[in-house]
Amino acid sequence: MKTLLKSGIAGLSLFIVVSSAHAEGTIKTALDGTFAPHAMPTLDGKVEGFNVDLVNLIGERLGKEVELTSAQFSGLIPALQAKTYDFLAAPVTVNAERAANLLFTEGFMDTNFAFVVPADAPEYASLDDLKGKTIAVNKGSAYDSYLREREAEFGWTVESYGTNTDAVAAVLAGRADANLAGATVAAWAAKQNPQIKLSYEIQTGLVWGLAFRKDDEEGRNLIDKALECLKVDGSMAMLSEKWFGVVPAAGTTIVTPSKGYGVPGLEGYVEDDHQPSCELN
Structure with missing residues (x-):
């Protein structure tokens, strides 16, 4: 198309x-x-x-x-x-x-990760605050892997669903305390449904x-x-x-504009001292 x-x-x-x-x-x-x-x-x-x-x-x-x-x-x-x-x-x-x-x-x-929780849930300021919680996630996703790799450390129960929509529905139905997804996907879900809200965001550095x-x-x-x-x-x-x-x-x-062209620290990056502007020659 x-x-x-x-x-x-x-x-x-x-x-x-x-x-x-x-x-x-x-x-x-x-x-x-x-x-x-x-x-x-x-x-x-x-x-x-x-x-x-x-x-x-x-x-x-x-x-x-x-x-x-x-x-x-x-x-x-x-x-x-x-x-x-x-x-x-x-x-x-x-x-x-x-x-x-x-x-x-x-x-x-x-490209951060973010939790979605019920609108009346407390504010979670760290992963420690989510210890012991049931967290719904899209099966096979990077977020699923992230949670399962830390399941023993944080004692949470990971429930995997076929789609992230189903995982969010589990939070809405009270079957899960939170859903983990990409930050923008989580924000979109919260924007569409006042029964849930954005919560703690995991910084990936990417x-x-x-x-x-x-x-x-x-x-x-x-x-x-x-x-x-x-x-x-x-x-x-x-x-x-x-x-x-x-x-x-x-x-x-x-x-926030980055200095140079590309992503600093990775192949293809070109250092340059041009100033960000909407008037370029």
């Missing part, structure tokens, strides 16, 4: 002026259209979500149209390498293994970035600058509030 998507966020008119080969034409990009709230299908057959808005704002800043394809995540990286897409709009966790094969922009968001082919440093750097623009002009904070119901804390990745 290939669709031309226009941004629905008004009032943001800053524009990046560029003079490279990437300055004209259409951005061809793709994501998994079933990863709510980053991308999800609409009733009219399109996709919406945080990353859909993000890539359209990038297109606006660069004065380019966005051709966005919704596809299965497993096929995105091979299609990128085959030059079907210019880059991936999907949230991809940046790690050493992936950085060895792909170029990444700076992080646009931290970020999501936008992925490019190794031979497209120019394109990566251009989109990296566009991300910086969206951080400094407040657009990223607006997207966070719109899709997650969360006002980003100062210093977090979603509102």
Whole structure:
């Protein structure tokens, strides 16, 4: 499903002026259209979500149209390498293994884990506060593994479900004290249901970035600058509030430009002293 998507966020008119080969034409990009709230299908057959808005704002800043394809995540990286897409709009966790094969922009968001608990539950300030609790989780996920690896240490009971939706339903039904998922997925669940709330967040130290082919440093750097623009002009904070119901804390990745291009400390990072701006030459 290939669709031309226009941004629905008004009032943001800053524009990046560029003079490279990437300055004209259409951005061809793709994501998994079933990863709510980053991308999800609409009733009219399109996709919406945080990353859909993000890539359209990038297109606006660069004065380019966005051709966005919704596809299965497993096929995105091979299609990128085959030059079907210019880059991936999907949230991809940046790690050493992936950085060895792909170029990444700076992080646009931290990839933390977060608990969801009943709305009337006490405030949990640490993992110790969750000792002995029953925690529902999506079976086979990274969150499932995280909990089971620490089950003996914290004495919690891990209940695995086929989907995270089912795991959240267990909390709503009182069969579990909490649900653990990705922070944005947890925030989306809490935003949709007033019977639950966000709770303790586990810092992973990892970020999501936008992925490019190794031979497209120019394109990566251009989109990296566009991300910086969206951080400094407040657009990223607006997207966070719109899709997650969360006002980003100062210093977090979603509102804080990184020095240079890419993710510091990983392959493909280029140190540079350019200043984040929405007016680039």
